[in-house]
Amino acid sequence: MSDLITDVLSGGVRGGTAIMLAALGETLAERAGVVNLGTEGCLLVGALAGYAVAAETGNPWAGLVAGALAGAGLALLHAALVIWRRADQFATGLTLMFLGLGLTSLFGAAYVGKAAPGFAPVEVPLLADLPLLGPVLFQHDPVTYASYLVAPLMWWWLRRTRSGLLVRTAGERADVLPLYGYRAGLIRGSAVVAGGALAGLGGAQLSTAYAHAWFEGMTAGRGFIAVALVIFAAWRPLRVVAGAYLFGAMLAVAPVLQARGHALNQFALDALPFVITLLILAVIGRRTLRAAPQELRRVFESSSTS
Numbered sequence: 175m176s177d178l179i180t181d182v183l184s185g186g187v188r189g190g191t192a193i194m195l196a197a198l199g200e201t202l203a204e205r206a207g208v209v210n211l212g213t214e215g216c217l218l219v220g221a222l223a224g225y226a227v228a229a230e231t232g233n234p235w236a237g238l239v240a241g242a243l244a245g246a247g248l249a250l251l252h253a254a255l256v257i258w259r260r261a262d263q264f265a266t267g268l269t270l271m272f273l274g275l276g277l278t279s280l281f282g283a284a285y286v287g288k289a290a291p292g293f294a295p296v297e298v299p300l301l302a303d304l305p306l307l308g309p310v311l312f313q314h315d316p317v318t319y320a321s322y323l324v325a326p327l328m329w330w331w332l333r334r335t336r337s338g339l340l341v342r343t344a345g346e347r348a349d350v351l352p353l354y355g356y357r358a359g360l361i362r363g364s365a366v367v368a369g370g371a372l373a374g375l376g377g378a379q380l381s382t383a384y385a386h387a388w389f390e391g392m393t394a395g396r397g398f399i400a401v402a403l404v405i406f407a408a409w410r411p412l413r414v415v416a417g418a419y420l421f422g423a424m425l426a427v428a429p430v431l432q433a434r435g436h437a438l439n440q441f442a443l444d445a446l447p448f449v450i451t452l453l454i455l456a457v458i459g460r461r462t463l464r465a466a467p468q469e470l471r472r473v474f475e476s477s478s479t480s
Contacts, residue, residue: 181430182423183310188384190422191318192217192376192393196400197407197414198324199372203249204404205332206365207345207469211267212252214397215274216245216373217380222278222285224378225388229290234382237290238317238375241382245374246367248274253363263473275391285388293317293383315383324372328411341365345467373397395448402451408465421447 196213203210210216223244228237252270255261293315301312332338340361343351348358380396381388399421407413424447466474 178430178434180306180309181433182426183306183419184313185426185430186419186421186423187310188314188318188422189425190419191321192380192384193396193400193403193421194415194418195321195324195376195379196373196397197403197418198328198411199245199369199376200401200404201369201407201409201411201414202328202341202372203366203369204470205345205409205467206341206362207348207467207473208253208256208362208366209263209267209401209470209473210249210252210366210369211264211398211401212248212270212274213267213370213373213400214393214395215271216248216370217377217393217397217400218274218278218391219244219248220374220377221381221392222282222377222388223374225290225381226282226285228292228382229285229288232291234291234293237382238378241378242371242375245377246371249367249370249373250363252370253366257359257363257366271397279390282388282390286390288388290382290386290388292381292386293379315379317379317383321379325411325415332411342467345469348469373400376400394444399447399451402454405466406454409467421450424450 196217199216200210200213220241224234224237224241226237227240228234231237248270252266255266256263295313295315296319298312298319302308304312332342340351340356344358344361344365348362351358351361376396377393380393385392400418403414403417403421406417427446428444
C-alpha cells in the first residue's frame with residue numbers, strides 16, 4: 175500500500191509540473207487583470223514546439239526554449255485582441271484554444287511516433303534516499319526540479335519588487351498607473367505574454383520530460399484545470415503548487431493502478447480530476463471571487479450580467 179501511495183504522489187509531482195507552470199502563468203496574467211482561457215492552447219503549442227525542436231536539433235533544452243516562445247506567441251495574440259482591441263476575454267481565450275488545437279493537429283502529424291531526445295530522471299544525492307520524500311520529490315527530471323523555484327520566486331517578485339507592484343496595480347487600480355507615467359496596457363500585455371511563456375514551458379515539460387512523446391491533444395484539458403486552479407488558490411502562487419500536485423496525483427492514479435494490474439474503469443479514472451474541479455467550483459461559488467483583483471472582478475461580473 176505504501177508503494178502505491180508513493181507512486182501516486184511521485185506521479186503527481188511529475189504530472190502536476192505542467193499544470194503548475196500553466197497555473198502560475200495564468201496567476202500572473204490574472205493578477206494583472208486579464209483572464210486567458212486559451213491556456214490550454216498555450217500548453218498544446220508549447221508541447222508540440224518543444225518536442226519538434228528537440229527532435230530536429232537533438233537538444234531538449236532548445237525544445238524548452240521553443241515551447242516557451244510558442245506559448246508566449248499565442249498569448250501575445252490574446253493580449254493584442256483583449257487589451258488593445260477590447261475583445262471579449264472569454265470568447266477570445268476559447269477561440270485561441272481551438273486555434274492551438276488546430277495548429278498542433280496540422281503541424282504535429284509529422285511528429286506522432288517520431289523519437290526525440292528528452293529529459294531523464296536524475297536522482298539528487300542523499301535526498302533521493304529519504305523515505306517517502308526521496309522518490310516523491312528528488313527522483314525527477316531537471317525541469318521538475320527547476321519548477322520548484324518558480325512559485326516562491328513569483329511570490330517574492332509580486333510582493334517585493336517594483337515591477338511586481340506594477341503588475342498588481344494593473345489588476346487592482348489600472349487607472350492609477352497613467353498618473354505615474356506607466357501604460358496599463360503594456361504592463362498587462364507583458365504579464366499575459368509571460369504567463370503564456372510559462373504555460374508553453376509546461377507544455378514542453380509534458381512532451382519532453384513526462385510523456386517523452388507527442389500526440390494530438392496530449393494536454394487533455396490540463397490548461398482548463400490550470401485556469402480553475404488559479405481560482406481555487408485565490409490567486410496565490412504558493413497555493414497553486416499544492417493544488418497542481420493534487421490534480422497531478424489524480425491524473426496519476428489511472429496509470430499507477432493499471433501498472434499494478436487493477437481492473438478499474440479507465441474512463442471513470444480519467445474523468446476524476448474534472449469531476450473534482452466541477453465539485454469545487456460548485457462549492458466555492460462566487461465566494462472566492464472576493465479575493466480576485468478588482469479589475470478581474472469587473473471581467474467576471476460583466477460576463478455574468480451579459
